[in-house]
Amino acid sequence: MKYKKIVISSIQDTLISMGIDSFSKEEIEKILEVPPKQEMGDYAFPCFLLAKKLRKAPPQIAQDLMFNINHEYIEKIEAVGPYVNFFLAKQKIGHEIVMEVLNQKEKFGSLSIGNGKNISIDLSSPNIAKPFSMGHLRSTVIGNALANIMEKCGFTPIKINHLGDWGTQFGKLITAYKMWGNEEKVKANPIKELLALYVRFHEEAEKTPGLEDTGRLWFKRLEEGDKEALSLWKWFREESLKEFERIYQLMGIEFHSFNGEAFYNDKMDEVVELLNEKQLLSESDGAMVVTLDEHESPPCLIKKSDGATLYATRDLAASLFRKREYDFAKALYVVGREQSLHFNQVFHVLKKMGYEWSEDMHHIPFGMMLKDGKKMSTRKGKVVLLEEVLEEAIKLAAKNIEERNPNLADKEEVAKRVGVGAVIFHDLKNDRLHDIEFSLEAMLTFEGETGPYVQYTHARACSILRKGKLEEQGLFSYETYEDDRAWAILSLLMKFEDVIKHAYNQFDPSQIAKYTIDLSQAFNKYYGTVQILKEDDQQQARLQLVKAVAIVLKEGLRLLGLKAPEQM
Structure with a gap:
């Protein structure tokens, strides 16, 4: 802020004239205060830290500063005990600020920190075939607001909706649809019907242990490109996206990419190969991991003992793809705080792979949306839409x-x-x-x-x-x-x-x-x-x-x- 800088410079110049040149503007800014009441001024400078250097009592230093500072934007200066209180020139500054706002309009307050560089923002990321619940609101609105703030600061935001469109839940959903589903009902009300099927699967699985195995089997078929499984998965995805799009339009939120988990299915082998080349992979109980002992972190799981890749593998593949695609200056992941360990591991692994840009990646955690003090659960049907x-x-x-x-x-x-x-x-x-x-x-x-x-x-x-x-x-x-x-x-x-x-x-x-x-x-x-x-x-x-x-x-x-x- 221009006027705050003027007060800081005036204090520094006066201190130099008093023989103190060791106080930087940054140090002055750290101790400069805004008084609790308007009648005490616009800024207050405490003089305690100067007592040793000047060998004077803080109230005396305050008096000396008061008599030696003079600037057209500072209307009045008062020494009150150990504080120097600054009163800005209200008419002059007030007129300048108002004219600045009227002339710049919506550009007022804009910064050029980003210099037009790209910043990728991972936000929203609802799960396909599940309703858009209040639980997803936080990532969506925090991420969208951050994109607007980054743009205001001179960056070019790239909003990515990393959809939850892959995983064993789709095997469960296909199983449920094949057992109890009705095509007409799903077409008439996709999300509601698919959620009911998903909830029913978990209720029935408690009574029928073999049902979980059937779900896993159908997901394996989906991974192998089974025609029927793929057809159902695509249908669930398309119907879900139509529903989501309607909600996003209502909220006035747009995205640059809807590339979800499935998009990275063919990009994970490269990650495993790169980790192998860099000799970062080690075996642990049949699984492949990257150890992170130096960060006092558990190892990052890359491949399960059955050869299946994990979230970390997928996020590593996504990071590499986005860096090549967008050449981001920063990458933000607006995801709940329960995923903090996961993102720390991903960032550490990228650093070990030699990618210095991993330091520009940030997990933006947030608290949960609770209902009756508990986390909302789609599995148990406890959601607020x-x-x-x-x-x-x-x-x-x-x-x-x-x-x-x-x-x-x-x-x-x-x-x-x-x-x-x-x-x-x-x-x-x-x-x-x-x-x-x-x-x-x-x-x-x-x-x-x-x-x-x-x-x-x-x-x-x-x-x-x-x-x-x-x-x-x-x-x-x-x-x-x-x-x-x-x-x-x-x-x-x-x-x-x-x-x-x-x-x-x-x-x-x-x-x-x-x-x-x-x-x-x-x-x-x-x-x-x-x-x-x-x-x-x-x-x-x-x-x-x-x-x-x-x-x-x-x-x-x-x-x-x-x-x-x-x-x-």
């Missing part, structure tokens, strides 16, 4: 619109944006590592720290702009920016770029979600106590501030994957 939740949210949004604004144009589209937004935002406002208890009620609350609250704030700002006549250019008085309520908004607008940078560095969309809530609250406080449309020489400055808020809220919501209706 995402599509049903989205539909419920849209219905509630439509009901609220009908009660509050029955004459609203394009009601259906607005209800969709608000309902879907409520579900996405509820997930993203939480720290991604925390588990989330599924609660339809909490997701669909349209007040408080929610997506609809931020969307409504944006719509309110748009409503004010429709009533007022904004002039983006011209000579106006900006005295109104001295007001604490206006400055609370301006201080947040100043921080937008920093928030994006932190979200990027920590792979954490919740920072942006929390920021949009803070900005909405500051704006609503301003709206509730200031006559924005009052006809005086300050009106244009106030309207420009409103416009800046509308632009930044819309962009913040877009980064999270939400739409920002102009009317609600």
Whole structure:
């Protein structure tokens, strides 16, 4: 942030003039604070660390700094005990920030960290022939938001939906379909029927032990290219993808690739050959493994004793393919935290194979979506379907619109944006590592720290702009920016770029979600106590501030994957 840098440079220059040249800007930034209350200033610099070097008490050093720092962007400096408090020039800076937002519009806050380089993001990855449950929501929305954040930071994101479209479960499903399936029923309602068959298989397998063996046999036939098995598998896959695509469209999420597990079936032999060539494979109880003792990790299983390859083999093949195909600068895997060991092993194996780019690969773990405190299970039929939740949210949004604004144009589209937004935002406002208890009620609350609250704030700002006549250019008085309520908004607008940078560095969309809530609250406080449309020489400055808020809220919501209706 430009103004923070000015304060840091001013402190450093003054320290040098006082004979201290050992403090870098980075060190100053680490100890520079934002005071807990606005009336204490915009930044505070504690002087404790300087006491030894200057052989003075911290309050005296604070006094010395106060008298020696001078800059046009710093309006006032106060020494309070061992702290130096900096008050920025509100009118000058406020006008600059607002003009920056109005001129750059949605590009405000953009960074050039990525320089257009590719970044592959593995997200969503539902299992074929199983419903798209709330359990898959987290990977989908966190991954999509990260793709938007990476793009904002100058990268070219490549969103990959690594579908779960291979494995012994397909042998079980083929077995279940052949025993109890009905073609017409499956065609009429594919996912529901296939799930019922999958659940029934596990119920029957508890009573009939040989059923598991039949399932494994059918999967073996599928692996060997059996015509009937392949035909059923393709049908299950196509029907599932149609269902998934409908949900993705509803959420406004697109992918560059749907290459799933099956895509890498013919690419795993190369991995085994490369590991052999590099003499990294060793035998363990008949299985082939790569030892990772130096990382205090269990060995990475590459081939089972029966010759079958594993997830690690597949992910190694996928890594090699994606590096060649996309030449990524970074590769992100947005997958639950229970897979942390797996990804650590894959990254370590790639490093042992001599691929330095493995250091640019990151597992982005997240907590679970719980129901009644327990993990959702497809096998036991304990799932909450995402599509049903989205539909419920849209219905509630439509009901609220009908009660509050029955004459609203394009009601259906607005209800969709608000309902879907409520579900996405509820997930993203939480720290991604925390588990989330599924609660339809909490997701669909349209007040408080929610997506609809931020969307409504944006719509309110748009409503004010429709009533007022904004002039983006011209000579106006900006005295109104001295007001604490206006400055609370301006201080947040100043921080937008920093928030994006932190979200990027920590792979954490919740920072942006929390920021949009803070900005909405500051704006609503301003709206509730200031006559924005009052006809005086300050009106244009106030309207420009409103416009800046509308632009930044819309962009913040877009980064999270939400739409920002102009009317609600």
